[in-house]
Amino acid sequence: MIPRYRLEFILHSKNSSPKVIKSSLEEFGNDLTVHPSQKEAGSCDYKVNMTTEDPTLVFDLCSQMGRIRSIKVHEG
Numbered sequence: 001m002i003p004r005y006r007l008e009f010i011l012h013s014k015n016s017s018p019k020v021i022k023s024s025l026e027e028f029g030n031d032l033t034v035h036p037s038q039k040e041a042g043s044c045d046y047k048v049n050m051t052t053e054d055p056t057l058v059f060d061l062c063s064q065m066g067r068i069r070s071i072k073v074h075e076g
Helices: 018-028 055-065
Strands: 005-013 029-040 043-052 067-075
Touching: 005 055, 018 029, 018 043, 018 055, 043 055, 055 067
Parallel strands: none
Antiparallel strands: 005 043, 005 067, 029 043
């Protein structure tokens, strides 16, 4: 059985929206939610929660959209 991981993290991005982030990530996992959590001038923090088989792919993609912070990874 392939391990499943529950990811929780904040994505700080200047040129994204919840819709763009969600459509970019939905092929990499399930139970995906993206919510704006804090806005600054010209950028926003998005709270991302999802289940995936490969966190590395998710983090590689997100790093192209902005800065990743407050990462929590739960195995199982």
